[in-house]
Amino acid sequence: MSIILASTDFWEDMDVWSNSLRMAMPEMDINVYPDEGDINKVEYAVVWKHPKGILKKYPNLKAILSLGAGVDHIISDPDLPKGLPIIRLVDKKLTHEMCLHALHWVLHFHSDQYLYRIQQFNHEWNQKSSIQSEDRTIGIMGLGNIGKSIGDLLVNLDFKVIGWGARKKEALGLIDYSFGKDKLSSFLSRADILINVLPKTQNTANLLSKKELECLPKGSFIINIGRGGIIDESDLLILLDNNHIAAAALDVFTEEPLPENNSLWSHPSVYITPHIAGQSNPKSAAKTIAENIHNIQKGKLPYPIYSNENGY
Known part of the structure; x- marks a missing residue:
C-alpha cells in the first residue's frame, strides 16, 4: 500500500512533507505526484490544492486527507471520487x-x-x-x-x-x-x-x-x-x-x-497577510495524519471527517 502526496502550491516543500510522513509512517510507501508509483497500491491521498482530476486515477483509494485545516480545495474538484471520507487537519x-x-x-x-x-x-x-x-x-x-x-x-x-x-x-x-x-x-x-x-x-x-x-x-x-x-x-x-x-x-x-x-x-x-495565519507544521501534522491513517487501518473513525451536510 502507498500514499500519494500532491500539491500545486509552490510554497509547500514536498520534500519536507514527504520526509516527515516517512518518519511518521515508515511502513508506508510515500510518493509525490506526479511520481505515483503503482496507482493500484495508492490507498491514501494527502493533498493541498492538488491538480484537479488526479484523485479519480486511484482505484483503491480509501481516504483523502488535507494538509491544512480547510478542505474547500478538495471538494471543489469536479472529478472528486464519490463516497470517500475527507479528513480535515486538526493539529x-x-x-x-x-x-x-x-x-x-x-x-x-x-x-x-x-x-x-x-x-x-x-x-x-x-x-x-x-x-x-x-x-x-x-x-x-x-x-x-x-x-x-x-x-x-x-x-x-x-x-x-x-x-x-x-x-x-x-x-x-x-x-x-x-x-x-x-x-x-x-x-x-x-x-x-x-x-x-x-x-x-x-x-x-x-x-x-x-x-x-x-x-x-x-x-x-x-x-x-x-x-x-x-x-x-x-x-x-x-x-x-x-x-x-x-x-x-x-x-x-x-x-x-x-x-x-x-x-x-x-x-x-x-x-x-497572504493566508499565513495557520501554516501547517510538517512534523506535527505528519503525526496527526499518520494517526488518522492508522485508525482507518484498524477500522476506527478518523477525526475530523468532513460533513457535506454541515459544509465543514
Missing part, C-alpha cells in the same frame, strides 16, 4: 499558530498600535487613554477547535469573549455563546473586535455584508482568519471609508492571491 501546532496570529492583531488594535503607527509617520506625540482588557469585548465567529482555543486564550488574558455559530454548543466555559442567524445582529452589536474563524459554506458565503457589518459598534475592528468570501469586501471598504470600522487585519480573501488592482491593498486602515 495542535496549527491551532497554536492561529492563536498567536489572532492574539497579535487583538493586541495591536486593543493597544492603539494602529493609531500610533499613523502618528509616527506624521511626527505626532499624542497619548491615548488605555482601555482595560476586561472592558474590551472580543467576538469570535466559529467556535470549533481553533475558535474555541483563541477564545480560551483571550479569556485567560481577561478579555470579555463572546462567540457565535450556526449550532448549539456545550461546555464553552466563560465564552458567552449564541447561535443561529436570528442572534447574529445582537452578537455583532457587542463585538469591539470581531474575529472570523468560520469555514466557507453555502450558509456562510457573504454572511457579513453591509447590513451585518453596520451592526458592529462604531470604531470596531475586524480580524479575518477564517475563509475569504464570508465578508463582503466591497461593503467592508465602504464601512472603512466612513470610519464605522476603524481597521481590519485580513489574511484570507474572496480571490487568492489578492489581485494587484484590489483596493484593499492600498487602504490605510487595512493590514494584509
Whole structure:
C-alpha cells in the first residue's frame, strides 16, 4: 500500500512533507505526484490544492486527507471520487499558530498600535487613554477547535469573549455563546473586535455584508482568519471609508492571491497577510495524519471527517 502526496502550491516543500510522513509512517510507501508509483497500491491521498482530476486515477483509494485545516480545495474538484471520507487537519501546532496570529492583531488594535503607527509617520506625540482588557469585548465567529482555543486564550488574558455559530454548543466555559442567524445582529452589536474563524459554506458565503457589518459598534475592528468570501469586501471598504470600522487585519480573501488592482491593498486602515495565519507544521501534522491513517487501518473513525451536510 502507498500514499500519494500532491500539491500545486509552490510554497509547500514536498520534500519536507514527504520526509516527515516517512518518519511518521515508515511502513508506508510515500510518493509525490506526479511520481505515483503503482496507482493500484495508492490507498491514501494527502493533498493541498492538488491538480484537479488526479484523485479519480486511484482505484483503491480509501481516504483523502488535507494538509491544512480547510478542505474547500478538495471538494471543489469536479472529478472528486464519490463516497470517500475527507479528513480535515486538526493539529495542535496549527491551532497554536492561529492563536498567536489572532492574539497579535487583538493586541495591536486593543493597544492603539494602529493609531500610533499613523502618528509616527506624521511626527505626532499624542497619548491615548488605555482601555482595560476586561472592558474590551472580543467576538469570535466559529467556535470549533481553533475558535474555541483563541477564545480560551483571550479569556485567560481577561478579555470579555463572546462567540457565535450556526449550532448549539456545550461546555464553552466563560465564552458567552449564541447561535443561529436570528442572534447574529445582537452578537455583532457587542463585538469591539470581531474575529472570523468560520469555514466557507453555502450558509456562510457573504454572511457579513453591509447590513451585518453596520451592526458592529462604531470604531470596531475586524480580524479575518477564517475563509475569504464570508465578508463582503466591497461593503467592508465602504464601512472603512466612513470610519464605522476603524481597521481590519485580513489574511484570507474572496480571490487568492489578492489581485494587484484590489483596493484593499492600498487602504490605510487595512493590514494584509497572504493566508499565513495557520501554516501547517510538517512534523506535527505528519503525526496527526499518520494517526488518522492508522485508525482507518484498524477500522476506527478518523477525526475530523468532513460533513457535506454541515459544509465543514
